[in-house]
Amino acid sequence: MQFGRLAKPLALSCLAVLLDPVSSTQVRAQGHDNHVGSVSQQRKPTREQNALVNEVIEATRRFKNVSSVEGPGEGFNLLFGCVSGGDFGAMGLHYVNLSLVDGNVDVMQPEIILFEPIPGGHIRITGVDYLVPKAAWEASHPGEGPPQLKGQLFHLFDSPNRFGLDPFYTLHVWAWKNNPNGTFTNWNPDVSCDAFNQPQATD
Numbered sequence: 001m002q003f004g005r006l007a008k009p010l011a012l013s014c015l016a017v018l019l020d021p022v023s024s025t026q027v028r029a030q031g032h033d034n035h036v037g038s039v040s041q042q043r044k045p046t047r048e049q050n051a052l053v054n055e056v057i058e059a060t061r062r063f064k065n066v067s068s069v070e071g072p073g074e075g076f077n078l079l080f081g082c083v084s085g086g087d088f089g090a091m092g093l094h095y096v097n098l099s100l101v102d103g104n105v106d107v108m109q110p111e112i113i114l115f116e117p118i119p120g121g122h123i124r125i126t127g128v129d130y131l132v133p134k135a136a137w138e139a140s141h142p143g144e145g146p147p148q149l150k151g152q153l154f155h156l157f158d159s160p161n162r163f164g165l166d167p168f169y170t171l172h173v174w175a176w177k178n179n180p181n182g183t184f185t186n187w188n189p190d191v192s193c194d195a196f197n198q199p200q201a202t203d
Contacts (some may be wrong), residue, residue, distance in 0.1 A: 103136030
């Protein structure tokens with residue numbers, strides 16, 4: 001399956017990200033049965049990492065107090081419902097913009113906006129998830145190594161994987177909600193799906 005046909009492969013690749021709770025700081029191949037994230041993640045962001053968080057906040061500020069991230073011209077759609085990792089916490093709601101999935105990384109244009117459901121049928125922004133196919137990245141950035149933002153390396157999901165997809169890179173940034181396990185880890189123990197009940201509206 002190739003990333004050239006974006007809709008279905010991206011949905012499955014995002015699902016691969018959601019089901020594999022490994023640290024985004026480790027740029028290495030992962031087997032499909034990994035369940036526990038790395039503990040080597042820095043718990044206090046460096047200066048550059050704080051700069052990345054600040055840029056993510058600016059890039060997504062418009063989604064904080066709007067009625068829906070799916071508004072006209074935004075291009076984001078909810079996939080997978082609310083993603084919970086049991087003992088790992090949750091990732092919450094993933095609003096994905098398929099048109100942004102290509103061989104480039106732009107801090108101001110994250111491919112996925114993360115939200116968590118809150119009581120009353122509302123949602124609240126928590127961060128973003130950057131996603132780029134490995135083949136597309138290498139084609140447009142030959143010899144550069146894995147993508148990174150402000151010195152924070154993306155995590156490689158290699159193949160073979162349980163979905164038979166080509167390799168891809170991903171980076172979570174918990175810019176709007178603290179993650180006690182690290183700003184760039186996949187699962188957040190302070191996020192819950194308990195209040196998930198569609199239809200959703202932003203808080």
